[in-house]
Amino acid sequence: GKFMLLRDTRTDGSFLVHHFLSFYLRAGCKVCFVALLQSFSHYSIVAQKLGVNLAAAKEQGQLVFLESLKSCLDLLFGEEEQPGQPSPLQFLSGSTCDLRALFDFVQVSLTPCARDSWKGLVLLVDDLSVLLSLGAAPVAVLDFIHYCRVSVCCQLQGNVVVLVHSSEDSEDEENELVVNSLCHHSDLILWAEGLATGFCKDVHGQMKIIKRLSLRQAAEQDLVQIYQYKIQDRNVTFFARGLSAAVL
Amino acid sequence: MVPWRQEDKYGLYSNLLFKYFLAEGIVCGHDLFVASAKEHPDNILKELPAPLLDDTYGKELGDEAAAVKSEDFQDSMKIAWRYQNLPKMEASPTTSTKFGHYYDISKKMPPELCQSVKWHSFYLHEELSFEPKMKAWNMNSGYARLLQSIQRIISQEGFDGSDPQKKQRNVLRIGIQSLGSILWGDDVCCSDSPADPHSLTKFLYVLRGLLRKSLSACIITVPAHLIQNKAIMERVTNLSDMVVGLESFIGSERETNPLYKDYHGLVHVHQIPRLNSLICDVPDTKDLAFRLKRKLFTIETILIEGSNTKDVFHFNLAKEQMNIALLSN
Numbered sequence: 001g002k003f004m005l006l007r008d009t010r011t012d013g014s015f016l017v018h019h020f021l022s023f024y025l026r027a028g029c030k031v032c033f034v035a036l037l038q039s040f041s042h043y044s045i046v047a048q049k050l051g052v053n054l055a056a057a058k059e060q061g062q063l064v065f066l067e068s069l070k071s072c073l074d075l076l077f078g079e080e081e082q083p084g085q086p087s088p089l090q091f092l093s094g095s096t097c098d099l100r101a102l103f104d105f106v107q108v109s110l111t112p113c114a115r116d117s118w119k120g121l122v123l124l125v126d127d128l129s130v131l132l133s134l135g136a137a138p139v140a141v142l143d144f145i146h147y148c149r150v151s152v153c154c155q156l157q158g159n160v161v162v163l164v165h166s167s168e169d170s171e172d173e174e175n176e177l178v179v180n181s182l183c184h185h186s187d188l189i190l191w192a193e194g195l196a197t198g199f200c201k202d203v204h205g206q207m208k209i210i211k212r213l214s215l216r217q218a219a220e221q222d223l224v225q226i227y228q229y230k231i232q233d234r235n236v237t238f239f240a241r242g243l244s245a246a247v248l
Numbered sequence: 249m250v251p252w253r254q255e256d257k258y259g260l261y262s263n264l265l266f267k268y269f270l271a272e273g274i275v276c277g278h279d280l281f282v283a284s285a286k287e288h289p290d291n292i293l294k295e296l297p298a299p300l301l302d303d304t305y306g307k308e309l310g311d312e313a314a315a316v317k318s319e320d321f322q323d324s325m326k327i328a329w330r331y332q333n334l335p336k337m338e339a340s341p342t343t344s345t346k347f348g349h350y351y352d353i354s355k356k357m358p359p360e361l362c363q364s365v366k367w368h369s370f371y372l373h374e375e376l377s378f379e380p381k382m383k384a385w386n387m388n389s390g391y392a393r394l395l396q397s398i399q400r401i402i403s404q405e406g407f408d409g410s411d412p413q414k415k416q417r418n419v420l421r422i423g424i425q426s427l428g429s430i431l432w433g434d435d436v437c438c439s440d441s442p443a444d445p446h447s448l449t450k451f452l453y454v455l456r457g458l459l460r461k462s463l464s465a466c467i468i469t470v471p472a473h474l475i476q477n478k479a480i481m482e483r484v485t486n487l488s489d490m491v492v493g494l495e496s497f498i499g500s501e502r503e504t505n506p507l508y509k510d511y512h513g514l515v516h517v518h519q520i521p522r523l524n525s526l527i528c529d530v531p532d533t534k535d536l537a538f539r540l541k542r543k544l545f546t547i548e549t550i551l552i553e554g555s556n557t558k559d560v561f562h563f564n565l566a567k568e569q570m571n572i573a574l575l576s577n
Contacts, residue, residue, distance in 0.1 A: 015526050037487075038523075039460045045524040069457035076385060076454060077399055092450070094386030133449035133483040135386070165486060172479035231526055 001121075001153035005186040006163040007179065010194030011205045013163060015231050017126045018043065020161050022050040025057050028119035029158075032109040034102070036068040036130040049234045062118065064109040068130075091136055099136060099144035107151050110158060121158030123148055128182075129165045129175050138174045142181055149185075187212055192229075203228045207238065261494045261513060261538065262469045264353065264545055266423055269467045271296040271357060273365070273421035275349050280367035281401055281422040283394055285431035289369030292425070293362055297351035354542055366405075370397050372432065388447035390433040395454050398422060407462040422459075422466035427451075429471050437474035445480060452487040491519035494538070511537040515547055 006016045021043065024031050035043065044054040057063035066088055075087045090101035110121045131141050145162065152158040166179045183189060191208040207227045213220035227238045273280050274296065282289035375393050385392045402408050407420045428436050428448050436442045459466055472493065475481055485491050493516035497503040502514075515536035538547045 012522055014522070018526060042524050046526055049526065069453075069460055072454060073399075073457045073461065076395075092386065129483075129486065130453070133446065133487060134453060135446040135450060167482070170479075170482060171477075172482050174479070175482075233526060236526070 001156070001158045001160065002187040003149055003153055003185065004159065004161045004188045004190065005182050006161060006190050006192075007183075008163070008165055008192045009167050011192055013165075013190075013192040014038075014126060015236055016190055016192060017124065017161075017163050018046045018050065019236065020122075021054075021124060022047055022052040024120070024122045024124075024159075025052050025054075025062060028062075029122050030062055030064075030110065030112075030116065030118040030120070031057075031122045031124055032064045032066075032106055034066045034068065034106065034123070034125045036125070037127055039069060040065055040067045066105060089134075091140070092134060094135075097137065098140050099131070103144055103147045103151075106148055110152060110156060112156070121152060121156050123152045123158065123160045125160075125162040127163040127165060128178065132172075132174050132178065138177050141178050145182065185215075187215060202230060204230050260498075261496055261540070261545075263425075264540070265494070266425060266467060266469050267292070267296050268351060268545070270421065270423050271299065271351055272349060273419075274357065274361060275299050276419070277365060278419040278421045279405065279407075280365060281370070281398060281420060282367065282425075283370035283372075283397075283423065284425040285372035285390065285429065285433075286426050288371050289367075292423075293367065294356065294359075296357040296362065297353040298355035298357045299361075300350040300352050350544070353540075353545060368397075368401050370394055387450050388432065388434050388444060391447055391451040394424070395451065395458070398455070398458055402458060402462045402464065407464055409463075417463055420462065420464035422464060424466065424468045427468050427470050428475060436477065436480060437471055440476045442477065442480075445477065448480065449483045449487060452484060456487060485519055488519060489521040489523065492517055508537065511539045511548075513538050 006013055006020075008014075008016075021031065021033060025047075033043075040054070047054045054063060054065070058065055068089065071087055071089050072092060075089055075092060086101045086104075088102045088105035090096055091099055106123055110123065112118070112121070128141065128145070131144075132138065145160075148160055152160050162182065164175070164179050164182065166176065170176055189208070189210040189212065191210065193206045193208065195203060195205060205228070207229050209225045209227070211223040214222050227240060229236050229238045270280055270282065270293070280293075282292055284292060372390050372393075375397070402420065403410060405420070407418070409417070426432075428434055430437055434442070434444075434447055436445065436448055455466065458464075470484070472481060494513055495516060496513040497508060497511070498513075502508050515538055517536070536547055536549055538545065
């Protein structure tokens with residue numbers, strides 16, 4: 001399986017998350033979605049525009065959705081938790097500093113059972129940078145991703161897709177550390193960047209696609225392709241640099 | 249939705265917008281929740297601006313409108329929080345205005361209007377005298393206490409839809425003043441490496457969860473100029489739906505700059521909401537300035553144009569009334 005990193009700078013790359021969520025569900029894959037920043041209904045409404053019904057997917061067991069905002073409230077305001085079922089966000093209460101509970105949740109979600117006939121397995125995370133804001137150490141975050149890769153990519157032959165934020169003049173060293181480390185270990189990087197010249201109506205940003213061929217073979221160079229894009233209500237259009245409809 | 253404002257250096261203007269938000273809540277009949285560690289919420293509510301009604305406003309603005317040529321108005325200028333059916337400036341706002349109201353900051357809101365809505369207050373120093381049983385939250389106790397208070401109101405008053413008996417669902421407007429300041433027991437404003445750098449961001453995350461599951465909107469003012477740790481500021485921004493910075497000219501070199509002579513400060517839009525949609529409405533211009541007149545606080549765009557004949561820059565002002573009411577979801 002592949003590890004794909006979604007990265008954004010000076011813009012919001014979450015349109016990529018919506019795309020991959022719909023894409024993998026339509027392809028018949030089982031998806032474990034760790035949604036750290038937005039509610040289920042937010043993704044559901046956008047997915048509907050992209051032609052996918054998240055509620056139905058959840059019901060059929062095709063989508064396992066961790067609505068982190070809700071889990072956090074359950075952990076802090078809820079009843080005393082059962083000893084056998086720790087919250088995936090266990091680390092928030094400070095009783096532990098690692099993200100083992102979160103990893104266990106992912107592993108249980110994607111481990112196939114006898115009756116499953118999904119075309120593939122995918123772990124999707126939006127967005128990893130939030131874990132740092134919640135008090136997880138960079139090392140704990142990287143460990144979590146490492147375990148996920150071993151389990152999902154290697155053992156289960158599935159894909160892992162993770163979104164992180166970054167910015168060129170960021171002073172968030174912990175985040176930069178995590179992002180750089182993940183870049184080194186990614187098979188594919190999709191990097192959405194806002195235009196340096198500022199906002200433009202016809203071009204919302206630039207997408208750099210980096211195929212990390214150097215990971216597989218030492219002598220290989222990474223392949224870099226650059227496109228520009230414009231986001232619309234129901235899809236995103238890509239075009240070669242300088243060739244947007246407005247220019248032509 | 250969680251919009252927050254970076255406080256200008258002396259907190260004057262952000263406090264004003266804070267009060268506008270609450271005043272709009274009263275005029276709309278929303279419930280209010282006001283939290284502060286600085287001033288007692290009772291006093292904050294006494295200082296809200298009075299709503300402007302038809303005739304007086306029309307007269308106020310009539311003079312202004314006449315001075316500006318009609319071609320200066322931009323037809324559908326999109327500011328992040330502006331909605332398309334907002335009336336143009338010439339029309340005087342009436343109670344039939346679809347969205348938002350106008351206020352006279354030289355007058356106080358009448359007490360009977362304040363009392364027409366249900367409001368809840370959280371004044372940190374009064375709250376701390378109680379010691380209810382608290383689960384280990386791993387967070388600054390002032391913040392934890394505030395979250396528990398908000399959650400209790402949301403649940404008890406049915407803002408999370410938990411009470412099916414309630415006929416009419418109302419909106420809860422939450423206003424939190426000067427979050428992050430030392431008065432909340434957080435040293436994030438005093439130190440580059442605070443004792444607990446995650447308290448503020450954890451608070452915002454839990455608050456976000458509470459807002460998402462209820463019919464509520466929250467405005468928070470933050471003394472951003474005091475927070476030295478920029479990493480924390482970046483994280484706070486990422487955890488918020490909307491972020492607006494107010495940069496006042498008081499005490500800065502811009503105060504004497506002739507380009508800005510009609511204004512009191514600049515408005516920086518750092519983040520706009522992108523909820524339930526692939527795209528977001530991005531403004532055509534991000535050059536916004538504000539000014540405080542005797543009765544009105546306005547936000548306007550600044551366009552700097554070069555003249556053809558000489559190298560003289562002059563302003564081409566497009567005046568728009570910003571409606572702070574539009575912060576509710």
